[in-house]
Amino acid sequence: MDRRKIDVVLSTLLMIAAVIILTNDNLADGGAESDLGIMFLPRVVAGFILIFAATIAIQSFMKLSKGAELEGQEVISTEGFSGIFIYIGIFIVYWLAVPHLGFMVTTPFVMLGVALLLGGRNWIPIIAMSVITPVLIYYGSREFLRVYLPTWTL
């Protein structure tokens, strides 16, 4: 994947966001008056974002229009990206399931899923790890840290 194209698109989005911050007066709500003004620093930062994003966009656009050869860091290898999507998917399901099914029920399946994704096939140690780790974390958090991880609510 050509990073220069991503640079142009992302920089454009950042520049739009910066212009919105610079021009919109409804981004802060309520509060007292101060010498500085609530939007002073965000606008200064937005101004810098505009400058740096524009610099990156122009540099990348120039290289793109000249058809310059891609340098080392400008090539984004997409190999193995499917694994990333699956991992993020597992994490989202984990986040959605934990409040209902509880930490102790959900975590072993998540650990099994991640181990499987990483090519683990030694079932007995993997299953043992997936069961023992959540139990240790759950009781460890409760007894030592006084943190109560979510439990089954269905």
Next chain:
Amino acid sequence: MFDNILSGFSAILAVGPILGIIAGVFIGIIFGAIPGISCIMAIAIMLPMTFYVDPIIGITMLLAVYKAGIYGGSISAILINTPGAAASFLTAQDGHALTKAGKAGKALDMSLFASVSGEMIATLVLILVAAPISAISLQAGPIEKVFLLLFAFTVIGSMAGESIPRGLLSCCLGMLFAMVGMDSITGSARFTFGIDELIGGFTFTPMLIGVLVMPEVINVIRRRKVPHHELAITHSPNPADNRISFAEFKKVFRTILKSSGIGTFIGALPGLGSSTAAFIAYGEGKRTSKKPEEYGKGSVEGIAAAESANNAVCGSSMIPMLTLSIPGDDVAALLMGAFLIHGLTPGPMIFFEHTETIYAIFAGFLITDLFLLGIARSGFKFFVKMASLKRYFIFPCVTVFAFTGAFTAGQNINDILVLIAFTVMGYGMRMVGLNPAVFIIGFILTPFLEQNLDQAFAIVGDDYMRFFASPFAWVFIVLSACFVYSSMRAKRKASKVPAPAEEKPA
């Protein structure tokens, strides 16, 4: 100061802190030695677990993880030529050459002794100079602090990024994210878009784990088809090849001292980091060596130079953080977050408000070196075995620890969404050449900047020229310009050096 150091030792020599240090050293070495992951992951995962213990125990434990993690990185570098961080690249060159010659024990020993010596020297410098510097920096008012912070942003942004605009853009993005939520000065809600959950801003721990730790897990997931390398120590039948003798250590002691000095100096400057220190010290060691031709081909002196400089950065990177509230690198930013979470605000006042705690932490820093020496020396085989664990055992656990850590911070399930969002963002930032560490530094320092800026505006009123009345202002403006200029020159020079030709398959 001597009384404070003694009281620090008396506070640290208790069961809790010592157990914390031992646990930190174990965890740090294991995480550091696992190829492909850095000690930053260990610190971020351990951070939530320290919330509920005394700051002396919690912070010394994290510092032990840091020190041991940096040393642990050299184990994988020496044994399988996989440096965990750029700073261990040079150790890998010489260390792996020794491993191939059956002298892994010698390389590991040298690396350990050099690491501990470098860390101890830097820690002593930290103890001796931090309090006097903080006494000077106490003289600075809000205007001077504003310029100091702007200097820090400029230096870190321009030195740490892939290019200057990308480094500074990373910093600006971190600053912008820090402004989300209720402003502590006026009580206004900024960038909340009517979402109540955003009024408190982004929770620090999930964001930190998301931006700095999870992208490393994702990298491993992405490269999951790369074969697993098992670590193993090679043994030579000649016992002298498996250890470092006192005579050999004495021979390289001058190099260790010099490299530790270089590392300590570079570590005290924000933004340069351990890689720069290791490369400069290695170059200097080679220049003054009697056997420069051995460097890169299995030189014990080369390992000593790189490792002592690399590890000296650990202690001295705390100097700008503790005295000026400027974290010099990603680990210092993480540790600054830990200090803040424990109610200790890094900066000159910390030496007056939390004298006993800070000197106990310093004492812990020194004691950690002794524990590191003892534990690492006696448990090489154990650590190598632990670091050889297959990744499908390690990363499911890391995932669950990250989840628990993010939840523990606020006991709020929405923090997991913050973790997921910043994981994607952190990985995306790395892909497009933005620097996540600079992003975090921008995030941490912005509240200080805004607070000081507000006070500075109150002082100067309408007479804006008073901003430039202080000589400090001009010093920092000139220093910022110099840093940006030298960084531009260095980057232009680096871009002109032709990349090494890729090996063609036969």
